[in-house]
Structure formats: structure tokens, C-alpha cells
Amino acid sequence: MNSYDFCVPTDIRFGKDKIECLSTEIGKYGKKVLLVYGGGSIKKTGLYDKVYEVLDGFEIVELPGIEPNPKLSSVKEGAGLCKEHNIDVVLAVGGGSTIDASKHIAAAAFYDGDPWDLVLDRSLVKKALPIFTVLTICATGSEMNPGAVISNEETKEKLEINHPLLYPTLSVCDPTYLYTLPPKQTAAGCADIVSHIFEQYFQPNDGAFLTDRFSEAALKTCFKYGLVAMKEPDNYEARSNLMWTSSIALNHLLTFGKGGAWSVHPIEHELSAFYDITHGVGLAILTPAWMRYVLNSETEKRFATYAREVWGVNSGNDRDAALEGIERTEKFFKELGLPGTLTEIGIDDSDFTLMAREAVRTSGLSSRAYVKLNEKDVENIYRACL
Amino acid sequence: MNSYDFCVPTDIRFGKDKIECLSTEIGKYGKKVLLVYGGGSIKKTGLYDKVYEVLDGFEIVELPGIEPNPKLSSVKEGAGLCKEHNIDVVLAVGGGSTIDASKHIAAAAFYDGDPWDLVLDRSLVKKALPIFTVLTICATGSEMNPGAVISNEETKEKLEINHPLLYPTLSVCDPTYLYTLPPKQTAAGCADIVSHIFEQYFQPNDGAFLTDRFSEAALKTCFKYGLVAMKEPDNYEARSNLMWTSSIALNHLLTFGKGGAWSVHPIEHELSAFYDITHGVGLAILTPAWMRYVLNSETEKRFATYAREVWGVNSGNDRDAALEGIERTEKFFKELGLPGTLTEIGIDDSDFTLMAREAVRTSGLSSRAYVKLNEKDVENIYRACL
Secondary structure (H helix, E strand, O other): OOOOOEEEEEEEOOOOOHHHHHHHHHHHHEEEEEEEEOOOOHHHHHHHHHHHHHHHOOEEEEEEOOOOOEEHHHHHHHHHHHHHHOHHHHHHEEEEHHHHHHHHHHOOOOOOOOOOHHHHHHHHHOOOOOEEEEEEEOOOOOOOOOOEEEEEOOOOOOEEEHHHOOOOOOEEEEEEHHOOOOOOHHHHHHHHHHHHHHHHOOOOOOHHHHHHHHHHHHHHHHHHHHHHHOOOOOOOHHHHHHHHHHHHHHHHHHHHOOEOOOOOOHHHHHHHHHHHOOOHHEEEEHHHHHHHOOOOOOOOOHHHHHHHHHHOOOOHHHHHHHHHHHHHHHHHHHOOOOOOOOOHHHHOOHHHHHHHHHHHHOOOOOOOOOOOOEEEEEEEEHHHHH | OOOOEEEEEEEEOOOOOHHHHHHHHHHHOOOOEEEEEOOOOOHHHHHHHHHOOOOOOOOOEEEEOOOOOOOOOHHHHHHHHHHOOOOOEEEEEEEEEHHHHHHHHHHHHOOOOOOHHHHHOOOOOOOOOEEEEEEEOOOOOOOOOOOEEEEEEHHHOOEEEEHHHHHHHEEOOOHHHHHHHHHHHHHHHHHHHHHHHHHOOOOOOOOOOOHHHHHHHHHHHHHHHHHHHHOOOOOOHHHHHHHHHHHOOOOOOHHHOOOEEHHHHHHHHHHHHHHHHOOOHHHHHHHHEEEEEEEOOHHHHHHHHHHHHOOOOOOOOOHHHHHHHHHHHHHHHHOOOOOOOOOHHHHHHHHHHHHHHHHHHOOOOOOOEEOOOOOHHHHHHHHOOO
């Protein structure tokens, strides 16, 4: 079990109608709020009106239109609004993209140079506005962690800013807000959560027993309730368990005492960058291929443990159990209605070499991943997804 | 799944030699430290000297001699020292008792009346000194929660003070500090951790699926490593997993989305109060008896789930599975070397009626427990332990 520092100060308000607390809680910091949101679905669902109702008496400045991959230009605009209106609190109402943009804005509000500097050098983050979130999509876990991924349109870079000051102060997690999610977003979000857990679970066995059992618990929850949420969008038990699991999956609990670089995320990252596909869709296609590729005499024991503990596979032989676990995983993604191959989403092999190079160059794939992968390996994995 | 508020701001520094961080971290708050500890075992192990080495240059005032059940008089003495020396930080080096006393002291340092007032009315807690802890016994979880149990010698009351300001700012959890624990303390601590998990796990099934699976993961960890730690006191993997599980077992994670009153703790509370036995020993004796007593056609499903998920019991019949799970639990406590009956520790039935009355009067046993228990029920449970 590796040494580990763990501190997650975010105040989670979980349950129906928890949004009512915002008036009191935001009020502790001031009356001027920057309201950050995305494409406007919150207007259709009534959540936008609800926010105004709860924050009656507050001065609200709006930053709408945050992109699915939030752009630096939006961050600049938001930081400008914070300075111009002397904003006290940034309130993100939306999913991971809206929250990520809000985090960067909260830090950029106290920085005079180009906000991109903060991404390149986190030591420049000295202060941040309090960040409040109202979650409408569960997937990224951004509501309970200090990270944010921002795209710089000019340099074509997509990088993470990560700083303890960027933990949201308070996050409202109301499972009923997920009832109106389109099935595609429910499915892709679920694949994202599952992948976050896998990335931390498939690491060298280092004796972090509790953490590994927690990961299995979180995976079981996704597999059980992912399908329920698809069939019954307004099933509270399903939505609430998935919502809490998505926060848990990326708030460092599942990597406590462990370590290592992630595998499938950097491989998917290039797919999204080159073809602008949905992140969760890319993960669902790549994950079973990656699993089969890294399955060997050394890793089969862990894959077999996964199969037995999470899927209840009975096979006594590790390799057979491992393979059955991988098949079950693949079947789950299919049952969510997600595509199973790159071909299905119109991607051929023309960029595989370039993408593989980039994936290895910009990540720990070849140095610190569960099974170290070079460019040729990554290309092979892409190819196995055709 | 019930609505739930969750916020655990404590900074956990987990691993070997993490104590080195104290100089920097405490230094953020000032230079005057109240060092609180117990009977002096930290002098034998060298930890006392280590604290002075790390805090070289700090002004340290000592409050030694904190009792296993910390007394109000110690709290008064500590609060007096804080005021007299203008203390900046309270540093607890020890187990739950030392940390509990330190929490109460940290709040009492800012209160002019009798510190007991703060226990009786938590709204009087307006401010508290930062609390730092160095954990030497894992059992109570006090290093990562906002509660403290204090005994008032004059009124003969033993009550909890609980306030968000009492979360430790930072806790050093170094598993190697557990290597020198006497076997009896390792065993009793383990029984305490297990009981904390049971109290939260055995509650009405409310759809908090992830939370229940987390509890099973935590129980598996205790059952696996409790016995290892008894046989190999310096087994790092065992000590580290138990140490982290003890924090997790009582930092609210395992009650997320659940609720209800505890059962075995209030029944044990009277045993400790009347006979001054070790809390964990009382819990180990009572738990199997309580389980058998509340096992019925309504609860057998949950006990069967426990048996199957935690112990891998195969029986298809719920009642049989449940009974086997209870037997395994009892066997585990015995293998830890803990006594199995009250008779073994010299307790007869002379106070059962009185203790049962007190247990019901001072708790939620008859109103909100998993299976509601009246005085006669509690007396029957005591009797089953003879």
C-alpha cells in the first residue's frame, strides 16, 4: 500500500430539492454570482428558473454557452466578467464541462495574465473564487475533485489544470435532475464512470486491499444501475446510485494507496481530438480491446479477480475467468446501446499511426501504465477496434 | 437512498514517516502547540522524541495523562493551558481518547464558561483551534470525523460532542506506529471497527447499494487483516489496510444515503459504564448475541447477503446462510483472542435489568434501531451472553 495524501473538502448536498440550500450557502460568500451553464438545456427543464427562484435577491451575471469541450475563450470571457462585476461566487449549473470551465474561471479571476498560464504552471494559482456546482450529468466527477480539462483553440492543446483551491466549495447532487438526460448521455456517462474505476483498479497489485474492494463495489453499482437507468430514466434508486458512484469514482478514494498512469483515457483522448467523438463512446469501444491486449500470464490473475468479484464468474481457471469478465464488460457496453467498433462510428485506420504516437507522447502509457504500451501497441489496439 | 450531506475536510497524510509534514503544516497556523497524549507509551516507542524533533523551533506546552475514557477535568486543564499560553494548535498524539479530548479542548479554548456546556448545547461552539492528530491506535475513526466522547466525573455522564469545527485539520496515519500495539488492543480495536461497520450496514434496506457494498468491502478487509495483524504485528499491508478502514468506518462514507439508530453500541455502553471493561471486548461479546436475537423472517435476507458477500457462504437458503454468517463472525472474534461470554470476564446478571433500562432510555434502540428493542429485549441479549 503506497503512501497517500487524501483531502476532499467539498461539501456534497445529495438528494431531491437540495438546491434550496444555495441561498444560505452562497450567501455566506456574497451576493454577486457568475452563473455558468451550457447549451441551454437547463432552460427547457426548468432548472434555470429554479436557480433564479432560489437566488432571489442575488445579483446574477450569466456566462452561457460553455462547450462540451470547454474552450479557453470561454474561460477568458468568464474571468473578465468576474473582474468587471466584482463577482463573489462562481456557480456552475451543468455537467463536467461547465464545472471545469468554472474552476478555471474561478482561478483566472485573480490572475492578470493569460489564463492559459495557470494551466501550464499551477504554481501561479494563488487564489480562487468559491466554486458552487449544481450537477446535471453524472460522469466526470468534477463536482468533487480539483481538476479541470480546458481546450486552447489557438494552440490546439487540451490540458488539465489541477489545484487544491479548485475543489468546489459545495456541490448540489440531485438525482432527479438526471431524469431528463437523453439515453445517449446516460450511456456515455456510465461508460466514463466505469472507465475511471478501471483506470485505478488495473494497476500493479500493491496491497491496497480496501481500495480494490471499493472499486469492485463501484463497478457492481454501475453494471447494476446503468441498465436500469436506460430503461427507467426516472428511477431514483438507479440515478442516485450512479450519481454518487460518479463522484466517488474520481475523488481519489479509489486510488488511495495505489498509483500509476492511466491507460485507456490517453488512447481515447486522441480519438476525441481527431474525430470529435463523445469521450464515453470512445472509452466503451477501446476498453475491451485494451483488456484483451494487455491480458497475459502476469495480468490474468487481476482480470480473473475482477471477473469473479464483480461479475460472479465461477471459472477456476484464471485465464478463462479473465476472458469471461472481459466479455461481460463488452456485453454491458452493448446493452447500454453504445457502438462496439470504430467502423460503426465511421473511423478507419488512416490516422492510427499518428494518433498512437500522440497518445504515447502525451501520457505515461510507455513508462508508468499498468502494462506499458509503445506506439505499435497502441496502434494495434486501435486496429483491434475496427 | 436517503438524502445526505457529506463533507469531510480533514487532510489525511497516510504512510510511513508522514509525521515529517507537521513542521510545515502546523507552522501555517502558528508556533505555539498544545501537545496532548495519554499514559506515556509514546515515550517508550520514541514517538514523543520524534514529535519534538519534527517540531524543533516550536513552543510546546504539554498535557499528558489523557484517560482511556477522557475526563472533563482533563479538558478543563487543556482549555486553561490554551488560554494561558495563547496556543495556536492542538496536537493529539495517541488513539481515540486523546483525539477526543483534544477536540473538546480546541473548542473550549474559545469558551469562557464550563466546557461541559458545549457538550450539552453544540450551538455554543462558535470557534475551535486547529486540531492535528498523530494516530497510534486504530479503532474509533476520531482522526477523520467531528465527534468526541467525554466523561463528566461529577455528573457520571458520558456524552458526545459533535460539531463540524471539530474535524481534525490534518491527521498523520503512519501504519508503522501500530507495530508496537499490544495484541489485546489490536484485537479490541478491530472489534470496534467491525462493529462501527455493522451498525451502519444493518439498517433498513433503502437502496443505498454502493454504500452497502462499501461496507462489505470494509468488513472483508477487517476479517482478512485482523488475524494477520495479530500474528505479524509488523505486517505493513495488514496494519495499513486496518488503519485506513478504521478511518473509513466512521467518517460517514458507510452511512451515506442511509440512517437509523445504532444497536450494539448503546447496549455495550452500559457494560463499559457499569464494569469499566474495554469497549471492543464488550462489542465482540454482544454482537453475535444481538445478531441471533434480531434474526427473523424480515431481517434474514440482509444477514444472508452479509454472509454471502463477506464470507462467501454458499447456502441457497437465507436463514441457513444468515446463521452461518453469524457463526463466522463469532469465530472471528474468538480467533482474535477476545472473550466470548460475559461470564468469562466476571460479569453476572445482577445489573442486567438496570443496564437494559439505561440502554433503552439513552438511545434510539426502541424507536429507530434496525430492529426495535425494548428493555426486556436488551435484557435477553445480555442474558444470552452469559
